[in-house]
Amino acid sequence: MPETEPNSPSESTADTPGGAPEETPEQALRHRLTVFRGAKHTLAEQGVDHTLAERLTALLTDGAEVYDLDEFTDIYGNGAVTELERRTAEELGFPAAAFFPTGTMAQQVALRCWAARTGNPTVALHPLAHPEVHERQAFSQVSGLRTVHPTDEPRLPTAEEVLGFEEQFGTLMLELPLRDAGFVLPTWDELVAVVEAARERDAVVHFDGARIWETTTHFGRPLREVAGLADSVYVSFYKTMGGLSGAVLAGSESLIAEARTWRHRYGGQLFQQFPAALAGLIGLRKELPELPSYVAHAKVVASAMKEGFAEAGVPWFRVHPEPPHTHQFQVWLPYDAEVLNAASLRQAQESGVCLFRRWFPNPSGPAGLAVTEVTVNAPGLAWSAEDVRAAVAEFVRLLS
CATH class of the missing domain: 3.90.1150.10 (Aspartate Aminotransferase, domain 1)
Known part of the structure; x- marks a missing residue:
């Protein structure tokens, strides 16, 4: 299912048999x-329900509550972008974070960095995970990664499935919640056990946390504790937080420094991103609580x-x-x-x-x-x- 309303206009308008033009x-x-x-x-x-004027007005009105609008605009990731990175890292409990224009790019960068560090380009994830369903095989086509599936049940893998999986993998990627299976989550004890199982196999753990913000009620744990189970976490700002676009990858100082290099190589070093950054800061202030x-x-x-x-x-x-x-x-x-x-x-x-x-x-x-x-x-x-x-x-x- 697409993330938002589809938007693919036709170049021409056909006629129906009765002569009335079809809707493009x-x-x-x-x-x-x-x-x-x-x-x-x-x-x-939903963000798509608003006009340009409404979204711009909201940025001006609400943006003043989260950032000094008399400051200069960002240039290649400073200013409001740096503040969003700092705030997100703080919320998730990681020492560093990097802003990306899309989650697709953020996760490719994270996982290729882990592949280089572990020496294993194989990523274990669910076949319903976002990269497998909605990204046109980007992992393999762009980043040279290979994916395997510890389970195809409509839920995240269990610790037993991870421990008993017949192939070696360098990274276990868990989408929290698993959207295409119904926004489902394991129990807290099950999640802890899965992470421990991956570590027992010498694999690192990455959370696709596009919607991790809303998992704390189910787990009964603060956001920092949930995110802290993983070695790296990606979060989205438009799916839950009401933002315009953009994502943040959080992890160790060294991982994020490497990720910034790959972000540049992938074309994610945008000149100015202050609208998305402001919207993200507003989401952290207004929606997260x-x-x-x-x-x-x-x-x-x-x-x-x-x-x-x-x-x-x-x-x-x-x-x-x-x-x-x-x-x-x-x-x-x-x-x-x-x-x-x-x-x-x-x-x-x-x-x-x-x-x-x-x-x-x-x-x-x-x-x-x-x-x-x-x-x-x-x-x-x-x-x-x-x-x-x-x-x-x-x-x-x-x-x-």
């Missing part, structure tokens, strides 16, 4: 965003959705996981994605309720099943369980 992908995207933006009740605010409340309310929303589908007589559905491990979870329904997308759009347009956004066909298994991802953040805190059940009942009526 760009027009369809704009229509969806306009409808969802206009909804009065939504479970989550609120995440436990989002996670707690996601459990209320998920439970109410389950009740709503049962009350509406839907013959089969799944809310996964039960309860959610973070403030995001999956919903599965036995309909084609096109039907569900049309109902989601219609509900938002007619009643001003944005319950679901994009549905996707079942990536594996039988046809006729579709899945969506539900996120609960600040706007969703206003929804009661009854609000959720009512919205589900209305959504199901639109499917008939």
